[in-house]
Amino acid sequence: MNAPAASRFSEKLVAAGFLLVGGFQPEETDHVPETGGGSAPKTLLIVGSTGPGLWPTFKAAPEAEDGKPDPMDRYTRRVLSELAADFDFEPLFPFDGPPYHPFQKWALKCGGFSQSPFGLLTHIIYGPWAGLRAALLSADDLDIPTRLDTPGPCVTCKEKPCLTACPVDAIQLDTGYDIPRCLEYLGSTPDAGCWTGCRARKACPIDQSHAPDAANGRFHMKSFVGFV
Ligand code: B12
Ligand code: SF4
Ligand code: SF4
Incomplete structure (x- = not known):
């Protein structure tokens, strides 16, 4: 080209x-x-x-x-x-x-x-x-x-706020992402803040100006839950 x-x-x-x-x-x-x-x-x-x-x-x-x-x-x-x-x-x-x-x-x-x-x-x-x-x-x-x-960014990120943002501790440094635990919480908590985007992602200090708005976040979370 x-x-x-x-x-x-x-x-x-x-x-x-x-x-x-x-x-x-x-x-x-x-x-x-x-x-x-x-x-x-x-x-x-x-x-x-x-x-x-x-x-x-x-x-x-x-x-x-x-x-x-x-x-x-x-x-x-x-x-x-x-x-x-x-x-x-x-x-x-x-x-x-x-x-x-x-x-x-x-x-x-x-x-x-x-x-x-x-x-x-x-x-x-x-x-x-x-x-x-x-x-x-x-x-x-x-x-x-x-x-x-x-x-x-994760290599030099000391605080790692993404690790403590999940309300049900579905994200751990040693075991990674516990998908069933996350889904159980989402299914039983229709008003969870996570429904507009995973709180671990929202907690990341790297530029949040690329985050979706609430409607966009909800669209992606619904497709994720529907996919599993
Ligand atoms: C199957 C799948 C899932 C499954 C299982 C994930 C898993 N444990 O492997 C489920 C449904 C759980 C899932 C969830 C999500 N996913 Co997904 N998923 C995929 C998909 C279609 C295939 C993954 C795969 O098997 N690849 C094959 C292997 C061979 O590829 P690989 O690159 O070598 O493997 C890497 C991954 O397996 C990764 N990995 C390991 N554990 C996990 C856990 C999670 C949650 C993810 C995302 C990746 C991941 O590590 C490997 C090495 O880098 C990919 C698209 C793709 N083609 O990769 C998207 C993809 C990985 N997902 C993505 C996203 C964004 C999500 C969600 C955040 C959806 C959302 N809501 O927006 C959620 C996470 C939920 C949350 N709390 O927000 C993005 C990631 C983008 C990025 N910046 O990395 C991808 C690339 C899709 C895309 N079009 O962008 N996902
Ligand atoms: S908070 Fe962001 S930069 Fe830090 S480890 Fe988590 S995802 Fe990586
Ligand atoms: S979507 Fe909510 S429950 Fe699921 S991993 Fe993210 S913060 Fe935890």
């Missing part, structure tokens, strides 16, 4: 509510599938989103109101598949599975992220609010965004 094409690609991505998280040149150990043409991809770009970035464009899309399941995944697939085709990429999606593609491993390779004590990746800029929406594969050796040179 030449510079003008890269800039058009970026503009279209942002206009649709997404952002370019980063990329890398895949190696065999990354378990990136071959492209449809049967060759090993030379570039993988990760497309992500934040709460305030994606919500308005998604809400204006037909999928948001059509009453069918998984509206945000369907919006993502439609828009990013079209964009990928226009720019000669092949898209992979995090919700296609099981088996699922190892999106978090791929995102870690892009830099800027660390694994939080509760499983999510927390980003040095987007905090714990970056969603991973697609991987775009190219058979060409493309320029990739400069890798953020940081071990990620």
Whole structure:
């Protein structure tokens, strides 16, 4: 992709509510599938989103109101598949599975992220609010965004307020995230603050300006509970 094409690609991505998280040149150990043409991809770009970035464009899309399941995944697939085709990429999606593609491993390779004590990746800029929406594969050796040179925020976070924010202690440093305990609390507490977003995520001191608003947070928590 030449510079003008890269800039058009970026503009279209942002206009649709997404952002370019980063990329890398895949190696065999990354378990990136071959492209449809049967060759090993030379570039993988990760497309992500934040709460305030994606919500308005998604809400204006037909999928948001059509009453069918998984509206945000369907919006993502439609828009990013079209964009990928226009720019000669092949898209992979995090919700296609099981088996699922190892999106978090791929995102870690892009830099800027660390694994939080509760499983999510927390980003040095987007905090714990970056969603991973697609991987775009190219058979060409493309320029990739400069890798953020940081071990990620959780490595240097001394206080770790995410560990003490859960009202039912469903998050522990040694045992990680206790999903059944979390679900039991959510199911029995319809007015819990968690219904607008996990309190561990809300407690993170890294930039909270990327957090979803209440309606957006509720949408994601309902899809999480419905998924399990
Ligand atoms: C299955 C799944 C779940 C399951 C089980 C998670 C688990 N224990 O593995 C359930 C339904 C519980 C779940 C919950 C959530 N999930 Co989830 N989940 C997935 C999914 C679709 C597949 C995970 C997988 O098996 N990958 C395959 C393995 C091979 O991939 P991997 O990268 O090598 O594996 C990593 C993960 O397993 C991770 N991990 C280990 N333990 C846990 C625990 C949790 C909670 C998570 C999120 C990850 C995680 O560690 C591995 C190494 O990095 C991914 C998408 C994807 N394709 O990865 C989203 C994904 C991991 N989930 C995500 C999110 C945001 C959530 C929720 C916060 C949803 C929400 N409300 O918004 C919740 C957490 C609940 C809360 N308290 O808020 C995001 C994470 C983004 C990020 N910044 O890291 C992903 C990437 C989806 C996305 N489109 O962005 N999830
Ligand atoms: S509070 Fe600290 S350890 Fe927890 S997710 Fe945020 S940066 Fe990571
Ligand atoms: S959603 Fe609430 S109950 Fe579940 S882990 Fe987060 S803070 Fe705990």
